[in-house]
Amino acid sequence: SPLVVDNPEALKAAVAKASPGDIILLKDKEWNNSGLRLQGNGTAGKPILIMPQTPGGVTFTGQSFVQMGGSYLVFKDFHFRNGYSPKREVISFRINNEVLANHCRVTGIVIENYSQPERFKSDSWITLYGKHNRIDHSTFVNKLNSGPLIIAELDDERSQQNEHSIDSNYFKGRQRFGSNGGETIRIGVSRYSLTASRTNIVRNFFERCNGEVEIVSIKSGENNVSFNTFLECEGGLVLRHGSGNVVEGNFFLGNNKPFTGGVRVINPNQKVVNNVFSDLQGVNFRAALAVLNGVPNSLINRYYQVKDALIEHNTFINSASILFGAGKDAERTLAPENVSFKHNLILSSGTEVYTNANTGNGILFSDNGLEKSFKGEVPQGFKVMKTSSIKVNGFSLPYHPDYGADVKKLPLIKKENTGASWYHPEPEKTIRKAMSFQVRSDQSQTLPALLKQAIAGDTIVLSEAANYKISAELLVSKPLIIMAAPGLKSRPVLIGTSAKSMDAFISIENGGDLLVKGIAFKGTYESFPAVDAGIRSTDRPMNRPYRLEINNCEFYDYNESSNAGFKASKSTLADSLVVLNSIFHHMSGAGIDLSSEKEDKGMYNAEYTVIKNCTFSNLLGAAINIYRGGNDESTLGPFVTIDHCTFNEVENREQGTVVRLIGAQQAAVTNSNFSYSGQGGRSVLFQEYRWDNILVDYCNFY
Amino acid sequence: SPLVVDNPEALKAAVAKASPGDIILLKDKEWNNSGLRLQGNGTAGKPILIMPQTPGGVTFTGQSFVQMGGSYLVFKDFHFRNGYSPKREVISFRINNEVLANHCRVTGIVIENYSQPERFKSDSWITLYGKHNRIDHSTFVNKLNSGPLIIAELDDERSQQNEHSIDSNYFKGRQRFGSNGGETIRIGVSRYSLTASRTNIVRNFFERCNGEVEIVSIKSGENNVSFNTFLECEGGLVLRHGSGNVVEGNFFLGNNKPFTGGVRVINPNQKVVNNVFSDLQGVNFRAALAVLNGVPNSLINRYYQVKDALIEHNTFINSASILFGAGKDAERTLAPENVSFKHNLILSSGTEVYTNANTGNGILFSDNGLEKSFKGEVPQGFKVMKTSSIKVNGFSLPYHPDYGADVKKLPLIKKENTGASWYHPEPEKTIRKAMSFQVRSDQSQTLPALLKQAIAGDTIVLSEAANYKISAELLVSKPLIIMAAPGLKSRPVLIGTSAKSMDAFISIENGGDLLVKGIAFKGTYESFPAVDAGIRSTDRPMNRPYRLEINNCEFYDYNESSNAGFKASKSTLADSLVVLNSIFHHMSGAGIDLSSEKEDKGMYNAEYTVIKNCTFSNLLGAAINIYRGGNDESTLGPFVTIDHCTFNEVENREQGTVVRLIGAQQAAVTNSNFSYSGQGGRSVLFQEYRWDNILVDYCNFY
Numbered sequence A, B: 001s002p003l004v005v006d007n008p009e010a011l012k013a014a015v016a017k018a019s020p021g022d023i024i025l026l027k028d029k030e031w032n033n034s035g036l037r038l039q040g041n042g043t044a045g046k047p048i049l050i051m052p053q054t055p056g057g058v059t060f061t062g063q064s065f066v067q068m069g070g071s072y073l074v075f076k077d078f079h080f081r082n083g084y085s086p087k088r089e090v091i092s093f094r095i096n097n098e099v100l101a102n103h104c105r106v107t108g109i110v111i112e113n114y115s116q117p118e119r120f121k122s123d124s125w126i127t128l129y130g131k132h133n134r135i136d137h138s139t140f141v142n143k144l145n146s147g148p149l150i151i152a153e154l155d156d157e158r159s160q161q162n163e164h165s166i167d168s169n170y171f172k173g174r175q176r177f178g179s180n181g182g183e184t185i186r187i188g189v190s191r192y193s194l195t196a197s198r199t200n201i202v203r204n205f206f207e208r209c210n211g212e213v214e215i216v217s218i219k220s221g222e223n224n225v226s227f228n229t230f231l232e233c234e235g236g237l238v239l240r241h242g243s244g245n246v247v248e249g250n251f252f253l254g255n256n257k258p259f260t261g262g263v264r265v266i267n268p269n270q271k272v273v274n275n276v277f278s279d280l281q282g283v284n285f286r287a288a289l290a291v292l293n294g295v296p297n298s299l300i301n302r303y304y305q306v307k308d309a310l311i312e313h314n315t316f317i318n319s320a321s322i323l324f325g326a327g328k329d330a331e332r333t334l335a336p337e338n339v340s341f342k343h344n345l346i347l348s349s350g351t352e353v354y355t356n357a358n359t360g361n362g363i364l365f366s367d368n369g370l371e372k373s374f375k376g377e378v379p380q381g382f383k384v385m386k387t388s389s390i391k392v393n394g395f396s397l398p399y400h401p402d403y404g405a406d407v408k409k410l411p412l413i414k415k416e417n418t419g420a421s422w423y424h425p426e427p428e429k430t431i432r433k434a435m436s437f438q439v440r441s442d443q444s445q446t447l448p449a450l451l452k453q454a455i456a457g458d459t460i461v462l463s464e465a466a467n468y469k470i471s472a473e474l475l476v477s478k479p480l481i482i483m484a485a486p487g488l489k490s491r492p493v494l495i496g497t498s499a500k501s502m503d504a505f506i507s508i509e510n511g512g513d514l515l516v517k518g519i520a521f522k523g524t525y526e527s528f529p530a531v532d533a534g535i536r537s538t539d540r541p542m543n544r545p546y547r548l549e550i551n552n553c554e555f556y557d558y559n560e561s562s563n564a565g566f567k568a569s570k571s572t573l574a575d576s577l578v579v580l581n582s583i584f585h586h587m588s589g590a591g592i593d594l595s596s597e598k599e600d601k602g603m604y605n606a607e608y609t610v611i612k613n614c615t616f617s618n619l620l621g622a623a624i625n626i627y628r629g630g631n632d633e634s635t636l637g638p639f640v641t642i643d644h645c646t647f648n649e650v651e652n653r654e655q656g657t658v659v660r661l662i663g664a665q666q667a668a669v670t671n672s673n674f675s676y677s678g679q680g681g682r683s684v685l686f687q688e689y690r691w692d693n694i695l696v697d698y699c700n701f702y
């Protein structure tokens, strides 16, 4: 009977001693903080099998991680949850730089809630080294922190031309990361991209992998990406570096969700054939098909010219954009050359089939089909035709025997075909119903404990129009509401009475969301040390985006330039910050400060910022300061809406700016008044890129 | 006989038990890491005296600090050196917020080499709380880190109207700090500036206190600053906040050194009388006299309007600027009102007596004297006269019985009258003469140890035109030279062969200066991890500005956008960075990166940057990136000179900049060529303030 081990040391010894064909069972239980080093050698016919007593019966938690080395090891049916790796990866296909894994397999595993607590601490969940390794039938749930979920490294010859397989996995969501580093898979890296990787990414199901513009980032040559389904992914499969890659038989299904993308082509000798692109709303880098311009004399990590590409027999259904010469700008000036665009089938209800940013004839259009519903002028290389409709796996698709993808033969991978079959997550239980707690001003001191004990959805009601003495920051680590009792004559006022200066009255912690209504936040009070902000996001580790709504609040008497009404801390991302009907006055810093990501690497502090019907008056700093620096092209935000706001006596210093929106990619400032503000500089400052979407309208500037 | 104690606990007990008139002697020795808490009560006639067995016989080192509380304690004749405080101050006139010191005195002490290792970690050397305390006859040598050397805090009534005295001290140098926070004395803070402090700063000698624009920063009311000498200080006495202050009988002696300043007047009811301003070269905020414009509806930490000032009986000798309406801009729009400028005496060889940025008659000029050497038109309120010359303390001064300072009666304080009388520092001894070490390429591994053992002035010579394998960063912590042997056919090449990625080949550490000549720095080599920079300043704590000269070097093959040829780390300041005759090519980051101070608080990475005869080619990032953000007005730098440089194929990305000089206050870009560079953005980018001094000339842009 198979050996059963119950601790990492015993396991390590067992694997080291194992003979080909041995099965080593891990005792079913929680394995907390377990670092596994598995080094052994099976054979092709007789691998060494390492698995729990029952599938999913072993749960790795805390700071558990796995390193595999040797050959023909199979690591199977394990569950990683509620922790994160202390290493650069959760599972590594090497023990160290000397001992790599070859012909090894990770299968049937589940990794969930296993992200680094600090969102910019980078790691991967699995990194491939060596050759002929496989990751299959596994389920990966929403990695939150920086770094691709799966990486294949090609550092030296031992890991090149590797023939790895990443197949039949279920990538179950990855939310917007708000920075580069949100990839789901990366194969290779620019420095070694001129070598062949030959990794196979096949039959996987990618669901809402929205981390960034690259869902799968190919940075090496001769890979094969085939028969995968990309469902509602806000990004695409990107042939970023390396040549001779094949993209075949994939389904990109956008369901008309915004920003959903397809394939992006860069470098020579790429092949994109027999794919289906359906209802994709992405444009530019997220177009259903984006063929990029190159950079003359390009550095290896920039953009090589597209040459000799085959883009054939693909079907494009109701997608927003097919774009040649994507990214064309002062640097990316080299148009694609010798791109064969042939036998594709396009269904479009619009008036343009494709866009080409270049002139010249680098794209060779010939014999493509255009479904007869098309309303515009038929371009050269296309002819109008009628298609039939067939069902593939319950999904209706247009079909023509000579044009577009051969959908009769394509396996449309569904999520049921992928992932760990033993895994059936149950919904979490609730302890009680959310409820409401009334707090009088003489009970101020109970607030920290009350917030700690509260459960998601609870409401804290400040019941008096009086001063509430706050002597420790109020920490919000779950969705909560803090509000004034309705009908009070004036707002309850939070005042700081700690012996030490406080960072804020309220801090949004990891997992926290907050609606705050009808409260005043006064920064200085008597001789007590100042409070530096009304509300902030935490400076402790945070990997979950938060939501904050501020309604009918007042922020005043902040005397230092680093103070702010609301201040986002570094390495925190708001999913949304909504500020309504609020007043900011007599402050030396900013009213709303979302500028803590100063590294100029494309990070930012809030995906959506909405500020409506607010007044900013007598501010030394900017009223609103949003910053995203650098040239990164991975993300969609920040999205900024400023409407019906009033700015009076705000930031009149030399070169000062009242509303600073550096790097906002989508912004509208409307129906607002600026008076005696920005006299030494600007009322509104953008640093606009050509693809940004900026609107300033219906504003008065005095 | 007096009690002798030899440890902090015994001392604490002795002071607690002491009766008025007691003397407690500390045993002469080094007191390392000694935290002293002195709480006791003497009387006015019989203070408790705490001192070493012999003056200067006790040296406090390491993390020693002192806290005093109670009344009538005298802390005398101690020496603090070679350490820094673990608290917010070295000597505090309180034990904690409950126990303050009153009628206490610190006298005859010396503090030197006692700065926080991290330059932006802020502290003070002495902080006054309570009332009627005195700091006198002490010597303070070159505080390096952030924070005023002496602070008087006025947090609440117990410390207001305090009648403190800071007198007869010798402030022996404070080098340029390169940021706000380089004050020598600060009295009060804006939040409490409307209360009276009544601190006396008298008969002190300030020598080359160049930390920032404020040498003495008055931020409270009714202080008295009298009979001090300011010798060659690059800044001034600033009445920043608070009203009713008196500045009387001081000597500001510039010796025609650049940037030397006098008095800056802000707020109502200030009095500047009977002072001598001599040979001061400062302008604007560093003018001999600068009377500022105010801000309408000013926040308490901004600029209140000057009203009802008396500026009388002062003598101005050959000084560059007397300026009314200083700081006038879009924000500071309120001209001074009712300023009496009367009976002053001015010696000027120029053609303008003063400058007034405003119109109107807020300045009431009446009956001032103008020495007859004046060549220009005599303005209203002045008359020309002849003066006699008298000697005061060996110093020749002009004299007129009715005009200017009454120099016959003024005590001109000399350094000999101030400071700790027992203190006579000896020059440091040297171990041996500096010498030269030859290193062959097969001896590369000895370099780290060689650098460690080297003494100031040593030279390391790389003797072969070959690859030098570097597997650990070379640390330079004293002045050294690293150079190629003369006459080699090509440059010795540093290559990284560490198993881990390295931050740089060479790191300048605290205390280090470096001249590097004729060396190549190659960022990537075979499959070894990349080296992120050629040379960097350390990311470990650093409080001393360093000098670096790079001559005839080459930097290439850096593949990441965060890489750079030279990279300044955060919280480091180069006194000067000089790059001559060098080549930067094939890099994804910046050539020279001085942009790590991203906080927009006026910090920057190098005081003087000189780049001449250099070539930058095929760079993805900026060739030169210098950044100083924010509105701070405390500092002089960065000074930037770029001459005879060539930029080819550099930073063509959207909104990219080839030479980024944000916040450079003094800059010249001359005789340089830009080709196929900055195509998506700019060749040279400034964010210029009206007082900046910027020149771009004789450049070609293709």
Ligand SMILES: [Ca+2]
Binding pocket: A180, A181, A182, A183, A212, A214, A217, A634
């Ligand atoms: Ca990416």
Ligand SMILES: [Ca+2]
Binding pocket: B180, B181, B182, B183, B212, B214, B217, B634
């Ligand atoms: Ca200052």
